[in-house]
Amino acid sequence: MTFPIVATGPGVTRQVLSERPELMVVAFCFEQGGEGALHHHPHVQATYVQSGRFRFALGDAVRDVGPGDSFVIPSMLPHGCICLEAGVLIDSFTPRRDDFL
Secondary structure: OOOOOOEEEEEEEEEEEEEEEOOEEEEEEOOOEEEEEEEOOOOEEEEEEEEEEEEEEEEEEEEEEEEEEEEEOOOOOOEEEEEEHHHHEEEEEEEEOOHOO
């Protein structure tokens, strides 16, 4: 099954790559300057930087990441990012983000 590409804000799109109730994998494509607004959710999230450079706010910490970096965001931790260099993030969520379907 192929899922649609959805605009989530200026310079940012997402596409669900695969999903089951227990797990979801999503690609987020960012243009330089695109933002993932600060937010939180009950899902545990793992993020892998496929390409580009990003500055993440993770709770009170700020972290710059680039290709090959990955990290886990605990449930309910406020987080967001700004894209410093156009790229793609591959995010996994457990359980599935039903709001993305």
